[in-house]
Amino acid sequence: MKMTVAELDPAVTQAAVEQMWLDPKAANLRILHQDARRALSALDRSERFDVVFGDAFHDIAVPAHLVTREFHGELAARLSEGGFYAVNVVDLGSDPRFLFALVKTLRLDFPAVEVWKTLDEMDETGRVTFIVLASARPTRETRIASLRGLARAW
Incomplete structure (x- = not known):
């Protein structure tokens, strides 16, 4: 399973790394530090x-x-x-x-x-x-x- 996460605030991602054991370098995880609407628009339309x-x-x-x-x-x-x-x-x-x-x-x-x-x-x-x-x-x-x-x- 591949996951794409749009998270506006990098501090939220850092908190997930420090307190919820998130591995931001996991092969199946792509984190986009931008607004969800902007992130969706920027992704390949075929995705x-x-x-x-x-x-x-x-x-x-x-x-x-x-x-x-x-x-x-x-x-x-x-x-x-x-x-x-x-x-x-x-x-x-x-x-x-x-x-x-x-x-x-x-x-x-x-x-x-x-x-x-x-x-x-x-x-x-x-x-x-x-x-x-x-x-x-x-x-x-x-x-x-x-x-x-x-x-x-x-």
């Missing part, structure tokens, strides 16, 4: 991805240029057959307006858009973590549980 995971935040907000129709269209065109885009979203559990807007925008370029949320309650701020999956077809799963790390179910 396809099985999974693209978006986990970019400024405080709790996803940067605006990563939730546009233009970016989603480029992502959709770069996915392999059966590939999907997963994006981490934090929003208010009682009124997730950003989440709804993101889903509406994704549906313009992806036939299947699913929202997964943790089965836990909201945190003390009322926020909930959602994973939004966008692809050519829906998943077959109805529940996902973590096998390692924090005991979570989606």
